[in-house]
Amino acid sequence: MKNFNLSPLGAGIGLRHQHFAEIISNRPKLGWLEIIVEDFMGQGGPAIEQFQEIAKYYPIVGHSVCMSIGSSDPLDFEYLANYREFLREINSPWTSDHLCFTMVDHSNLNELLPLPFTIESANNVIERVKIVQNELERPFLLENVTRYLTLSDREMSELEFINTILEEANCGLL
Secondary structure, three states: OOOOOOOOOOOEEEOOHHHHHHHHHHOOOOOEEEEEHHHHOOOOOHHHHHHHHHHOOOOEEEEOOOOOOOOOOOOOHHHHHHHHHHHHHHOOOOEEEEOOEEEEOOEEEEEEEOOOOOHHHHHHHHHHHHHHHHHHOOOEEEEOOOOOOOOOOOOOOHHHHHHHHHHHHOOEEO
C-alpha cells in the first residue's frame, strides 16, 4: 500500500468544535487530528484562536467535504488556491476528500453522492485527482462513501473502480 513516504502518526480523531475545551485543558494523547477544512479555512474569531492553540500540540490533517472530486463541473481553482494556503499554514502532511460528487451544474447538493462504477467516471476522477494533487502540493487521499444503492449499469466492481483510480491517479485511500 502506498504511503507517500509519510511518517506514521498513529491513531487520530476528527476534531470538532465541541471537543476544543476538553483538548485544550486535558491535552489527551493523540497522534493527530483531522479537521474539515471548510470549517476553518478563511475563518476568524475565538474558534480559530482555540484551533490555533490546539494545533501547537498536535499534527493537523485537512479533510475536505466540498471538492466534489467526482463531479463533471469544473474544478474551482480559487478554492484550491485557498485550500493550498490553508494546508501550508497548518502543515498538513496530506489531505483527503470523499470519492463522490456533491456538485451538479454549479449547485452544491450538500450530499455525498456515489459515483457510477464506469470507466468514464474513473477517468474523470483520475484526471481531477492529478490536478488537485498538483494544485495542493501534497499527497491526496480518497475516502470511499456509503452508498445506499448500486447502479445497475456499472462496468466494474467497486474494488476495481477504486483500485483503478488509486493506481492511475497515484493517490491514496483513507
